[in-house]
Amino acid sequence: MKDVVLTIFLVLLGTAVFSQTGQTGSIKGKIIDAKTKEALEFVNVSIRTKDSGKTLVTGTVTDSTGVFHLSRIKNGTYILSASYIGYRTLEKEFTISSKERNINLRNLLLEEDAQAISEVQVVAQRAQMRFEIDKKVFDVASNISQAGGSASDILGNIPSVEVDNEGEISLRGNSSVTIWINGKASGLTADNQAQILEQIPAESIERIELITNPSAKFSPEGTSGIINIILKKDRKAGYYGSIQTGADTQGGYNASANINYNSGKVETYLNAGYRQRKSEGEDNTNRTNTDEAGNPVSYLNQKGKSDRNGSSVFVRAGITYNFTPKDHLSLEAFAHFGDRKSDNMIRYESNVPGSFTTSERLTHSKNSSNGNNINLDYKHEFNKNSNITARASWDLWKSDGTDTYKQHSFYPEGKETASWQQQESDNRSQSWEFQVDYVNKFSEDSKVEAGYKGSLSNRKSPVETYSGATEASAVLDELLFNKYIYDQNIQALYATYSTKLNQFGVQVGLRGEYTDTETKSLGYGEHRSEVKPYKNDYFSLFPSVFLSYSLPKDNEVQINYTRRISRPRGWQLNPFVNMTDSLNISYGNPYLDPEFSNSFEVNYIKNWEKHTLSLSAYYRNTDDVIQRIRYREGDVMKSTSANITRSSSTGAEIVAKNKFFSFLDITTTMNLYYNKLDGFSYTPEGTDTPVTGEKDDNFSWNAKMIANAMLPYAISLQATGNYNSRRIIAQGHRKSNYSIDLGARKSFFNRKVTFSVNVQDILNSRNWHSVTSGNGFRQDSDSWRKGQVFRFTLSYNFGNMKATPKKQQRQQNEMNGIEEEF
Template sequence: MKYKYVLSLLWLFFVVFIIRAQDGKIIGQVFDNTSKKPLDFANVALFTNQSKEPLQAILSDSEGKFILQNLPYGSFTLKVSFVGYESFETSVLVSKEKPTARVNKVVLKENAQQISEVQVVGQRSGVSFEIDKKVFNVDETALAQGSSTTDVLKNIPSVAVDLEGNVSLRNNSSVEIWINGKPSGLTDENRGQVLEQMPAETVEKIEVITNPSARFNPEGSAGIINIVLKEKNRGSYLASINSNIGYNESGAINGSFGGNYMYNGPKFDVQLNGSIRGGERKNASYNNRATLVAEDTISHLNQRSLSESDMFMGFMRGGVTYHIDKKNDIGLSGFGMLGDFSGNSTINYHSLDANRDTLETRDRLADNANNRMHYNVSLDYKHFFDKTNHELSSSIYYVRGNHNSFNAYNTSRFGNDGVYINDSKTYQEQQATRNMYNITWQADYFNKFTKDSKLESGLSFNYRNSLSEDRMYDSIFTTNSFVEDVDKYNRFTYVENIFSAYTTYSQKIQTFSFQLGLRAEQTMTEAKQHYRSYFSLFPSVFLSQSLPQNNELQINYTRRINRPRGWQLNDFVNRTDELNLSYGNPSLRPEFTNSFEFNYIKNWEQGHTFSTSLYYRATSDVIQRVSKLQNEIMETTYENITTSESAGAELILKNRLFANKLDLTSTINTYYYSLAGNDTYNIPSTENITWNARMNANIIIQRGFTTQLTAYYRAPQVKVQGRDEQVYGIDLGARKTFFKGALNVGVSVRNLLDSQRTTNITWGENFYQESASLYSGRSYRLTLTYNFGNMKNGGKEQLNKNNNGFS
């Protein structure tokens, strides 16, 4: 099978763990002279005395640190530069007696003249590890070019995104999506569409927080995925325009055009971004069901579905920060998106008896039109006290979303001889409006008493309000008039108020560190006259022990909550498929999870990192989709089924190989899941052991020419009333720069093996069903980006040995 080749490729890269390296290393850290803070993305290049081309070149990481490794012994010239700063140059000696040369502190000063950057031949690391999160840098990856944020998330280890845009983390869909460190207000009703509308070019990095501390909102038992958008450049201003066109093998064409502008000045920072996207989408699916009595099959229903849709989307983002003085900043930012979607689908039903002889067939044609709007506005204030690392901040943000939809259904029935059944044709129209808004106020206090201790505390209030209305109109073929079916009218309201307070304290004692936290929340909700009010405490404990030779152990505990929202609560009946209905349950209770993690991290100065996480989660009042067959109609809803336990091990290998020309991140996640049974739905207790793996390889072919390969595999996994079958695939991308980086050209191929599909097996007391959704074949994309700007007013590269210092 094809997946065996994927597995072989994955295990090949797992074997490439540590290669023999030369002895020489140069280690250092870059700082901004004015702010005294580390300077990330600085160009670090190493030259031999006879060469004009760098022997090695990399970018400093998020902490300003850099490591040049696998070096021969000898004398070198080290050059560090950044656009808008005076360059730094010094001589460095690497010898057998002293194989590691340390340039502990490189300080760069701003320069009013243009700096022509050293062309780097290295690359920024694709992943970094922090005490409470993993950070995946995606802004320069080849596969991010011209794609959506949904596509970016598909390439993040342990994150999965299905055809409908549902996001899960470590096989758990109870995950929160944040944007720039704040709750996005997205629910399962709109999350997939909004992430699809957000261009990947606006994303700098993805932070995965699997066990957030009490400082964070406790929502989401699986954790938080924080999407960090690009905000600052280091020069005066930077602008770019980009365009892309894509094609997939189903015949669908799509494309986009956008622009970006960033300005950083002494009093103001400004950033603007806008784009438009349009295109087509084609999908296919099937569903085969058998109706049972005891162990006997009494009938079959086979369905085939084809759908096509056109979309046009606009995205706009902007923000301005005013530096009032050295102690006070105030900022206003926001983003918004609009989308129009229209399409049609055809569902063919084939009803058969126990001997698979045709009883009747049915065709259901659907036309739909949807428009969607979503925006977020944030006002932020920050005060810096006289003491460094002592600050008070406050923010208020407002999220609003609107969605209007129209669906028309035309159904015809035919006998077993294929002849139309008289007066069987029906029309239906369904109109829906959904409106939501979310207001959040938050105040945070931060005080780092010493270099080894700090206190964080805060207050917040969150108000959420949503309203949806659905109307259904029916008509028989013999009349042209539509009559509203008042029995199917649905009005759903949801109101939520959450009051929160938290405190965390962190201390480092020699090689041992700890963080203790507690969050208290009072929640009041109303879901269609179902009222709830409850008080909850969410403690967190983080312990860390540093060991010799760059080893570190971490253990942590948190309590989490998953409040039902959106489609899970809304009892609106989705009638797109008249024989497969779905609706929410307004009486759902929240899930509570106790989560434990044990982490081990090992770093090598050669640029290799090994991380392993062992985790355990125990959840009560588990919310699951459940199905029941009644009168040949499958009804699916949500219920608090029972309790669950899950445990797993996540292994991550990060390798910097071949003089930093290959950045390789390999992940394997294996986990155990058990679910207690439920007598009401005749669900027995289930348990499952499964795994998934992913490999991301970023390769530098030559200066300015990078490629990326992503391969992944997810083994079959058990769920309530069934299982999900395996998923695997390979994506490829390449990126080339021209004209000293002004022009970037990217190409990508997704779903290279044409293997992407989701197949589900579901069973119950009186049915057995197999269904699958198919992607649109391989997709190809070409992206062009042109960068320009006034990076500190032009001029030649300034190499200054005297006005920069290191210690």
């Protein structure tokens, strides 16, 4: 072991030494309006060679403070071009040499082009998607087709992401994905994320980041990667805000407001939103019971309808105090409060011997939930290349629910039965996170990062059930009483080192995590001290390696490898036997182990002036895959979770961004992947007959296209199309589906007022159809929500968007690393 550590150290040391010889440099500056002296964001900045061909080398856009920064530029003389709609293009010559590698152009003045402004008014719109070295970033403000929706609606229109009928999220066809808010869990777990994301309004989100193969710096949870939702927090100087309201054709409506203030020394913001949402859905399931030879012997069919409505309040506030240009203290908090009601009706038909011929089951559910998050951050900058940040975070999530079931059944020869049940649940989840991160840049292209993260979480899920023929005769059902307790502590250390030698870049990292879990499932009358817990403690190492090579003519190739983990979800571990539906019984498995996967990825990126092409190939193998299995005992269908097999996935992702005719922007993503599940044989506890699954493989693909058109008179149009092909699941497959969303936006009064209209699922085609089979059964299930939902949204922007006084502006420039031009 010592020899391995020494070898790694020597390799890193040698790489660091050689990296200092790289003949590359950087350039930075700030774009401002020549007349108002205000910073201009989203200005296109490009660098071309000075020769007659003027080949494009690289490019970027300015941030919210007007700043741009481009690095890894070879020695030579270039032309920098800054262009923005309504302004004259600015060009400036500069030279990168061994004597002057890091150039600061300071303030560059853009002058208005009066003729261009008088000819046509065109809406400037941020790019829908951009590439960064370790992630893809999607701008939510540009997503017109989901205006007035929720975080779940936004995710459903992100390339490579799918959201199913129950709110479960998949990335590249894999549901083992971690969801973050502002770079941390923020109380989200696999058990509650669907409910929480439904409550977060789309207008509170700034951007969404897809990190498909995160380095050792990030949590390794989620075998398919991380989706990071970044909420809005503007750092521009002055005070400003917006008010938004909207409604849809299903009876839903929403309203929100936000205000920001930044004096340079103090930055504050406050966001608040309210949403009322209604939806309808249907589902059908046809089950055929078979004998040992696979011949049909009976059937059980069901048809269901559901009406759902709910409301939620989302509040977020924060303050940052800049003690000095190098010391920053931030306090942030957000809370969400919501309630949901749903009415479901299921009609059964059956010819199972001894069972009913027809039955009707009515379910009425009421659920209230609220979550709170408080986050304290401190950042100290030792110098412009070195800093340390510390964070403490606390989360609390509560969910109370009551489900009432009424069932009326008819049997042969005129017999009738009736039953009444009410199930009450009270879920609590609390967690603490402590994190410290250190960054030190040795040069423009070499840096080391290291840190610690501790996560402490506790969940309690008590359930009480009352059963009887009628509500008046119902009593506490001891068999359906359960109190589930789940504790999980994770302690992690990580270190990464990155450097670049000419065109070759490398980043290596290692993360170590110790996980301590303890679960208890208490039955009626049992005390916590009387039940022996199930414990699972383990230590895991997660290495990561990232390699990149810059090819001529603005081409780049990236290769990376990471090890990932997917820990079992709380409901998968709970051994409580849920018998509320006597014909469909489910229970968890406390002996589940985590899934471990090895993920490899190769990326190629090519940039042209108006086009970008990204090609990715990936391979992922996973051990101890957790799957939901179903088996029949008599006339009852049972289901549980188990580590039953091994899987592998190979795929390719193609992303093309194209700009046509200066007003049309099209982003096309296609994901092609091959999944393979090994065969398995699993014998559930208490049974003698094993559940088996044959080896299965499948080629699947999905595609998304987002088209944005920016028209005169401040009009924007957007169309989003999705298609998912057939894919395999445990014991079966899911059929293909597709959908189309449309949106339009018009701005008034110098873009102070904006009106949007969009329609979701215009073809009413967004459904989920699965076919499964196993020992003694074949089952066909189909579910969908009512589509063709029209939304209307009106926004008003207000405030002082001018620059801060000269002294405060100078301080802001110092924080951004830009020198003031006198």
